[in-house]
Every structure is written in structure tokens, then in C-alpha cells.
Amino acid sequence: MQTSDRPLRILHCFRSPVGGIFRHVRDLAEEHSKAGHEVGILCDSSTGGSYEDRLFDQIRPYLALGLTRLPIQRSVTPSDIAALWHSYKEIKSLRPDVLHGHGAKGGAVARIIGSALRVNRYRVARLYSPHGGSMHFNRHSLAGQFVLRLERLQERLTDALVFVCNYEQKTYETKVGKPRPVARMIYNGIADGEFETVPTRSDSVDLLYIGMLRDLKGPDVFIEAFAKAERLVGRPLTALLVGDGPDRDRYEKLIVQSGLGRRANILPAMKARDAFTMSRIVVVPSRAESMPYIVLEALAGGKTVIASRVGGIPEVLGTESQALAAPGDPGDLARIMATALTTPGWHDAVMPRPEAFRAAFSAKVMAENVLKLYCELVRGDQPSSH
Numbered sequence: 001m002q003t004s005d006r007p008l009r010i011l012h013c014f015r016s017p018v019g020g021i022f023r024h025v026r027d028l029a030e031e032h033s034k035a036g037h038e039v040g041i042l043c044d045s046s047t048g049g050s051y052e053d054r055l056f057d058q059i060r061p062y063l064a065l066g067l068t069r070l071p072i073q074r075s076v077t078p079s080d081i082a083a084l085w086h087s088y089k090e091i092k093s094l095r096p097d098v099l100h101g102h103g104a105k106g107g108a109v110a111r112i113i114g115s116a117l118r119v120n121r122y123r124v125a126r127l128y129s130p131h132g133g134s135m136h137f138n139r140h141s142l143a144g145q146f147v148l149r150l151e152r153l154q155e156r157l158t159d160a161l162v163f164v165c166n167y168e169q170k171t172y173e174t175k176v177g178k179p180r181p182v183a184r185m186i187y188n189g190i191a192d193g194e195f196e197t198v199p200t201r202s203d204s205v206d207l208l209y210i211g212m213l214r215d216l217k218g219p220d221v222f223i224e225a226f227a228k229a230e231r232l233v234g235r236p237l238t239a240l241l242v243g244d245g246p247d248r249d250r251y252e253k254l255i256v257q258s259g260l261g262r263r264a265n266i267l268p269a270m271k272a273r274d275a276f277t278m279s280r281i282v283v284v285p286s287r288a289e290s291m292p293y294i295v296l297e298a299l300a301g302g303k304t305v306i307a308s309r310v311g312g313i314p315e316v317l318g319t320e321s322q323a324l325a326a327p328g329d330p331g332d333l334a335r336i337m338a339t340a341l342t343t344p345g346w347h348d349a350v351m352p353r354p355e356a357f358r359a360a361f362s363a364k365v366m367a368e369n370v371l372k373l374y375c376e377l378v379r380g381d382q383p384s385s386h
Contacts (some may be wrong), residue, residue: 008037008374011065011096013087014106015072016047017056019212020293021102021131024164024188026059028100031367033062040065040094042087042109044072049244051269065094072105088113098125098374100162104133104147111157125377128154129162132290132311135171136216144175151176159377162370164188165291165312184373187315188291189366190300195358197302198276205238206341208279210272210294211286213245218285218308220254221330225285227258228334233341239264242275272297279303280347281340286310287328296361304347306336316361322350 010032012025022043029039040063056067068090072083091099091113101110107128114126134151137144151172155161160182163169169185207226211217219241226239241251241264248266255264267275272294276282282298282305289311296316298305307313309324317323323340325333340346 008032008098008371008378009040009065009094009096010037010098010100010374011040011042011091011094011110012100012102012106013042013091013110014102015044015074016103017043017052018048020188020290021106022052022055023293024129024131025102026055027189027191027363028367028370029059030062030191031363032371033064035367035371037371038064040068040096042068042070042090043106045069046071049269051244065096072109074105084109084112088116092117092122095122096124097378098127100127100129100374102129103131104151107133108150108154111154115157125374126157126159127162127373127377128158128160129164130168130172130290131164132168132288135168135175135290136288137175139175148175155180160184160373162186162373165315167312167315168290182373182377184369186366186369186373187312187361188293188296189361189363190293190296191363194273194297194300195354196300198273200280201277204277205240205279206281207237207239207337208275208282209239209241209243209285210275210282210298211243211284211292213241213243213248213251213266215247216287217245218287218328219243219247219251221285221287221308221328221333222283223251223254223258223260223264224330225283225333225337226264227260228330229337229341230263232334232338236263237341240275240278241266242268242270242278244269273301276301276303281306281337283333283337284308284313285325285333289313291315299352299357300361304340304351306333306340308333316357317352 014021033039070086073079087109099110099114101107111126114124117124134147137147139148158181161179163185209222213219230237282303284295284307286308291312295305306323308327310327325336
């Protein structure tokens with residue numbers, strides 16, 4: 001992995017330590033720490049539970065700059081002023097070379113504070129990765145116009161934009177405008193140890209959902225599609241939903257109201273590879289995504305993946321893949337579920353070829369490309385946009 005003349009001090013800023021952003025930062029932190037750089041994390045203190053605490057414990061040995069947790073609200077509120085002030089003091093004391101913000105709030109923290117440090121003649125590279133976030137807003141709504149205009153304004157405080165898939169970059173260009181700072185597309189990647197087949201337990205279920213329990217991720221679509229798939233297959237099926245989130249109680253009620261109480265259950269969040277043992281088919285029914293890690297993890301584990309045609313998912317499964325369903329359409333999702341369950345050889349015929357998949361979506365490749373950009377910015381070179 002390429003390094004600069006001296007170890008870099010890299011600080012990642014993001015709001016909620018759950019889901020794909022947290023996974024992305026953990027992977028970068030581990031890879032860059034192993035390459036000899038000093039890494040730290042600044043994130044919200046009010047989100048995440050015991051599962052996320054265990055993930056923090058796993059990553060602490062790689063955090064030479066430590067873990068800083070402060071209250072950071074999801075929406076824009078007056079409390080943001082206090083959060084920015086506390087963040088400024090913490091970040092200034094760490095003296096980072098690189099501030100990399102992830103998601104809308106993390107991006108704002110990294111770029112505003114990085115710019116404040118520059119006023120004091122302290123040079124720091126300011127990077128931003130949207131990870132979906134603001135890109136999910138409708139640019140024709142009032143809220144969307146406000147958020148997307150803020151994105152454009154913050155480009156003045158940005159040294160580089162890093163997109164995790166082509167879809168995210170194109171969406172940014174459509175909704176915000178062609179990026180004025182340096183822009184790079186660097187695919188998410190997963191560790192070498194995850195490219196191993198996960199055996200399926202003998203008491204496995206037919207279909208598995210793993211993710212946050214919120215409408216954006218489509219658990220309700222999964223539940224309705226599961227009921228329709230049963231009718232298409234002509235026999236009872238079984239399903240599990242694994243995850244935590246604000247709408248868990250509502251989904252439990254939906255399962256009961258749909259008459260699926262004995263065949264579909266919800267389990268708390270757990271390691272993805274532990275959940276993969278429970279089924280050979282993983283369903284990702286999201287209404288919107290950027291580049292979800294769960295698709296990469298499931299494919300690396302040898303699972304069959306059925307997903308909505310949203311975000312960067314077609315870039316992984318293939319734009320014409322038979323495993324892609326119309327987003328928010330339980331009927332189309334159910335059709336693919338039933339086909340995957342009843343068609344011999346469907347996995348081998350439809351899933352990406354393992355060798356090509358591994359070459360494109362490796363954590364080492366991701367970390368090398370991100371670090372190359374860091375080094376170019378810190379040395380003061382003129383990075384290209386590609």
C-alpha cells in the first residue's frame with residue numbers, strides 16, 4: 001500500500017455508528033493503521049447499542065488517535081453549534097493531516113472544522129463521501145432544495161469528493177452539479193478473510209433480510225413479498241429479519257397481521273456472517289441505497305442475493321441481472337424469490353463470477369486508492385479527477 005514520506009494522521013468524522021458508513025470507516029481504519037498511519041474516529045454518542053459497542057472494541061487497537069464520541073443530531077438543529085464547537089476543540093488537539101467526513105453531518109463537521117483550522121494556518125486535507133445521505137433527497141422538494149444547495153456551498157470547503165460507486169457520483173452530478181473539487185469513484189471493498197463460503201445450517205430458513213429496521217431499507221416490502229412468494233411457490237416458507245431500528249415494533253405487528261407469525265421472525269443485529277448461516281438466500285429490498293455492504297458480504301460468503309434495482313447494486317450484480325427487482329414492488333420481488341427457490345442452478349447462472357467480483361470489491365484495493373488520494377492532497381500535488 002502506498003504511503004507518504006511520513007505516517008499520516010487521519011481522522012474520520014461521521015454521525016451514526018451503525019450500518020454501511022461505520023463498516024466503511026472500520027475497514028479503512030484497519031487497513032491504514034496496518035500500513036503505519038495513525039487513525040481516529042469522531043462520531044455521535046447517542047446512537048448505536050451493545051452490538052456497535054463490540055465493534056468499537058474490535059477496532060480500538062487500530063485507533064492511534066482514539067475514539068471521540070459527542071452528541072450529533074440527525075437533523076439540522078441549534079444544538080449543532082455546540083456540537084461543532086466541541087468537535088473543533090477535539091479535532092484541533094489531535095492535529096490531523098486528513099479530515100474525512102462521511103454522510104451529510106460527518107461531511108459538514110469535517111469540512112467546516114477543517115476550514116476553520118486553515119484560517120489558523122493549519123493545513124489539513126478535507127474530504128467528503130456522501131454515502132447516499134443527501135443524495136436521497138428529492139431536488140424538487142423544499143427540503144431537498146435546501147440540503148442540496150448546502151452541498152453545493154460546502155464544495156468551497158472541500159479538497160476532494162470520494163464516491164463509493166458510479167451511481168452515487170452520477171446522482172451527485174444530477175442533483176448538486178458537476179463537482180468543482182477533485183472527485184474520485186472508489187468502490188467499497190471487503191477483507192480477504194470474508195471471501196470464504198459460509199455454510200448454511202440444517203435448520204435454515206428460506207429467505208433472510210439483514211439490515212436496519214426502517215422503511216428506507218424495505219423490511220415491509222420484504223414481509224409483503226414473502227407472503228406473495230408463498231402463494232407463488234404453493235407451500236409455506238420461512239423467513240428471518242435480522243437487525244435493529246426505529247420501526248421494529250411496526251414490522252412485528254405487520255408480520256402478525258399478515259398471518260406470518262409462525263413462519264417469519266425478527267432477531268437482533270448480529271455479525272453478518274453469523275446471520276448468513278441461517279439461509280442460502282439474502283434479500284435486499286431497499287427503496288434507496290448507495291453501495292450497500294450487505295450485498296458484497298453476502299456474495300463473498302457464497303450466498304444468493306436478490307435485491308432492488310437501486311443505487312450501485314446493479315454495478316455489483318450486473319445491470320441486466322435477473323436477481324434485480326423493481327424498488328418498492330413486493331410483487332416483482334416475490335416473483336424473483338419464487339424463481340430462486342424453485343429453479344435448479346439459478347445461483348450459478350445468475351450470480352456474478354467469483355474471480356471478477358473479488359478483483360473489483362477488495363478492501364485492500366479500496367484502502368490503497370483512498371490512501372493514494374490522501375497522500376496527493378497532503379503533499380500538495382495536483383490530483384487528477386480520475
